[in-house]
Amino acid sequence: MILRPRAEDIAVIGYHLSRIILGLGLTMLLPLGCAFLCGERGPFLDFLITIEIIFVSGLLMMQVCRAVYESGKKKASAYEKSIDSLDPNWMHGMIMVALSWLAAMILGAIPLWLSGHWISFLDACFESMSGFATTGLSLAQDLDHLSLTHNLWRHFTMFIGGQGIVVVALSFFVKGFSGAFRMYVGEARDERVLPNVINTARFIWGVSFTYLALGTAALWAVGMKNGMGSGRALFHGACIFMAAFDTGGFAPQSQNMLYYHNYGMEIITAVLMVIGAINFRLHYHLWTGNRRELLRNIEMRVLFVSILATFIVTAVGLKTGGSSYASGGFLVLLRKGFYQLLSGHTGTGFMTVYAEQVGKEWSDLSLVGMICAMALGGAVSSTTGGIKMLRIGIIAEAFVQDIKKVIFPSRAMVEQKFHHIKEVFLEDKTVRASLMVTLAYIILFGIGALAGMLCGFGFIPSLFESTSAAANVGLSCGITSVGMPAALKVIYIFQMWAGRLEFIAVFTLAGFLLAAIKGK
């Protein structure tokens, strides 16, 4: 029998959700300050209105949920504590995460929509989810005339979403919150760097801010050498850093990375993309001097092999498929083929080619190589999307173990180990969990591909775009555009959301809704 959720459950979820929403409102003070400093009056109003809407809705929600909880507390003995000190359970935590991402999408879309550069609120929601989920697919109109404030917000959503919306709330706005780990796991961060989850969140921010300073400085210097003014170069440097390190893929101009025509920019962003694709636990070991871990870790080994293999497939496809790079030298293949591949594999989505070129000039073989790279993704507990290297490594180790079981004598005990921070024995439950998530991703890629085909696009382009959305990559072969059907936009939004949260929180929310409808 399915039990219908009690009003108190909804109140607890709503109360903590309102705190996260208020935290999100505070992050908008950065673009508001930018608008003030740059003298952009229209964008200033857009963000002021949005912050006010967030505060009104957040405070109202908080009061209503508190009142519902207090009235329910008198009847139910399970809720003895006050709502502030109540420890949310796993279900509460997961639903809070799933809903906070949807709330962030809607609230983050308001200033974009008010700017007039997105023709509908759905398009603005698409952009907002694409930013928070670090995807990078864009439906912006006339991006080259977008204000600095709105452009900063687009990139800042990637910085927030890359670290995790809840991680932001845990780090800065929610103090002493005991249900933190449940929400942390809900955001697809199932590995703690440090024993305390708040300290883990703060370490993640420490790493991010250090790289922010270094990466922005490097991009700033290259931008100025490229002939940009110092102010513009700094702005572009900060935006590009946020999109590269958080494996997002937005860029301030409509041509994406092609705008700069600069290999220095491409080299720095390639390094940042790889850094962003590394597990934060691995970052911790590197920061504490354990550099050997980089060579021994299963994720890094699988990532190296995977990049090499998918690049060979893509390069052969480009060379033999009659693309315009076929007659170019190895450098052309590196700047166009390898850069796009690395961008796809790390889930970034930076492009130095036009989406139309990918759709029309790249052969099916090269697109298949790119699709595989995008689907595989980077490391777990990083800012990338996709199936992830640890899971691929575990599945590969399980295959090796099964082959050994067949080859070795039946009495032999076959133990398989892999190195991930420490030596880990392969267990069936670990393999099962990896296979389940992999299967869920494959189904998600398939749903988007089917939707694309139903909208009249070919199989390979549909699969390419679907994988790009679900694995939070952002590369496009031309399907993503303002003119695509609204249903496809909604499906891509769902894919970005479910892919970023790695399903558990989404499934819990679906179960909760089902219980609310069918429960007794």
Added chain:
Amino acid sequence: MRITLRILTVFCLLSAALAVSCWGACAGPETVSSSSLLTDPGLYDGRTISFEGEVIGDIMKQGRYAWINVNDGRSAIGVFTAAENVAGLSAGGYKRQGDIVRVSGEFHRACHRHGGDMDIHAGSVTVIIKSAAREELICPAAKKMAVLLAGAICLLLISMLYGRLRKKR
């Protein structure tokens, strides 16, 4: 004789008209849109073309050469040219409409000199319309909305404070 003269006159006039139209066509290269360049890049690869649009973003001067990006309303294409050709150009952004220019030069589907970029190596850059400031349109209703919402927040905060004080008592 008269008929022959008339025929000759008509023939001469037609020839002159044909020559003028041919000269007109040969005087400048074909003006191509970004849509055509992206849809069928192979057709224009290595050919001298003319491309018109707004200079956007930055004028990136690097020694004797410079990069600009020209947007014709659909897509922007990179233009590589001599630095002297971009002197005095203004690029567009949020507060400014950039110069509308006509660039003429060789189109590359995948320029080997520039790592495979799709670009135009322009011999000339001509300003058609000078840049101008863009007016910031602010909806009066937005100002009213901001004031109303600020009032709502104040009311909410007062009610919360009042509720807390009542609880304490």
